Amino acid sequence: MIDHAQIWIIIAGLGIGSFALRFVFLGLIGDRALPPAVMRHLRYTAVSVLPALVMPLVVWPVATDGETDPLRLAAAAVTLAIATLLRNVLAAMLAGAAVLILGAWL
Amino acid sequence: MTPGDVKSSYWRGVRGGLPFILVIVPFSTLFGVISVDAGLSVIEALSFSVAVIAGAAQFTAIQLLRDDAPTLVVLASALAVNLRMAMYSASLTPHLGKMPLWKRAVAAYLTIDQNYAISIIEYERNKAMTTAEKFAFFLGAITPLAPLWYVFTLVGALLGTAIPTDTGLDFAMPIAFIAMIGPALNTGAHRTAALAATIGSLIFAFLPWNLGLLVAAGLGMAAGAEVERRAGARA
Numbered sequence: 001m002i003d004h005a006q007i008w009i010i011i012a013g014l015g016i017g018s019f020a021l022r023f024v025f026l027g028l029i030g031d032r033a034l035p036p037a038v039m040r041h042l043r044y045t046a047v048s049v050l051p052a053l054v055m056p057l058v059v060w061p062v063a064t065d066g067e068t069d070p071l072r073l074a075a076a077a078v079t080l081a082i083a084t085l086l087r088n089v090l091a092a093m094l095a096g097a098a099v100l101i102l103g104a105w106l
Numbered sequence: 107m108t109p110g111d112v113k114s115s116y117w118r119g120v121r122g123g124l125p126f127i128l129v130i131v132p133f134s135t136l137f138g139v140i141s142v143d144a145g146l147s148v149i150e151a152l153s154f155s156v157a158v159i160a161g162a163a164q165f166t167a168i169q170l171l172r173d174d175a176p177t178l179v180v181l182a183s184a185l186a187v188n189l190r191m192a193m194y195s196a197s198l199t200p201h202l203g204k205m206p207l208w209k210r211a212v213a214a215y216l217t218i219d220q221n222y223a224i225s226i227i228e229y230e231r232n233k234a235m236t237t238a239e240k241f242a243f244f245l246g247a248i249t250p251l252a253p254l255w256y257v258f259t260l261v262g263a264l265l266g267t268a269i270p271t272d273t274g275l276d277f278a279m280p281i282a283f284i285a286m287i288g289p290a291l292n293t294g295a296h297r298t299a300a301l302a303a304t305i306g307s308l309i310f311a312f313l314p315w316n317l318g319l320l321v322a323a324g325l326g327m328a329a330g331a332e333v334e335r336r337a338g339a340r341a
Binding site: 002004006007008009010011012013014015017018019021022023024025026027029030031032034037038039040041042043044045046047048049050051052053054055056057058059060061062063072075076079080082083084085087088089090092093096097100 | 122124125126128129144145146147150153154157158159160162163164167171177180181184185188189190191192193194195196197198199200202203204207210211213214215217219222223224226227230276277278279280281282283284285286287288289290291295296297299300301302303304306307308311318319322323324325326327328329330331334335
């Protein structure tokens with residue numbers, strides 16, 4: 001049986017730890033100027049973290065126990081194409097979902 | 107700066123955040139369901155979502171709890187999944203660092219992948235934005251998302267296993283993230299960063315504790331910065 005004291009320790013620890021990670025630079029550096037080289041790297045945070053987070057899930061999906069799935073690859077490719085061409089998040093998500101649903105149904 | 111500009115920035119943020127409701131609702135519901143299934147009470151599941159607001163870390167923690175992992179392992183693994191938030195924090199600092207401490211604390215608590223990504227894209231596209239407008243946009247983008255994250259965790263926890271969990275939902279998060287990446291690929295430097303991070307994430311996927319993500323992200327940032335530096339040197 002699950003230990004409820006442990007659950008609360010984990011909730012509190014993760015809550016505090018997650019806040020600390022989100023606050024560490026924004027809170028502690030504030031408006032002090034960062035060196036240009038650091039700024040140059042920070043400009044590419046979003047376009048680096050998100051693909052790195054997603055790509056392993058695309059190539060080795062959790063739901064197939066890591067086996068590459070052509071349907072999920074296709075859905076990812078269509079989503080990226082629509083997102084890049086139309087620059088519309090909603091259209092891209094719907095297109096990706098449509099590929100998944102159609103593919104599963106066929 | 108007029109209050110009207112701040113207000114319109116806020117509403118543009120809200121509009122930017124709206125599409126992600128499609129991802130936030132199923133995921134928070136799923137989190138509620140699996141939490142209760144793992145033995146958490148409804149209050150515990152809800153507190154989890156309010157304290158942490160980070161889907162990937164929350165799912166990691168519940169999975170490890172189910173596997174009877176020691177408390178320290180649960181904390182370390184889930185926080186490792188969230189290390190990217192420190193990178194977001196650094197990346198937001200040039201934009202929001204001028205604000206009073208309490209506003210920076212609010213922004214920190216409310217930082218998730220979705221509002222971070224669309225805010226950064228907006229800040230880069232719209233260089234004339236003031237700090238107040240940037241903060242308003244950021245808050246606008248989280249407005250439709252955080253409350254639903256809490257509410258649907260509660261819904262999932264209350265309905266419990268009445269909701270089927272094997273519905274191909276696993277791929278909703280990747281699709282949402284890819285949809286966010288597309289509009290951000292504005293320059294050759296951005297595209298190079300994304301490509302380097304993509305390749306790096308596959309090469310370093312073997313690293314434990316999600317550290318491959320951090321290595322790959324570091325590679326992407328270095329690649330983007332280098333392309334920008336060379337372009338600057340040529341100009």
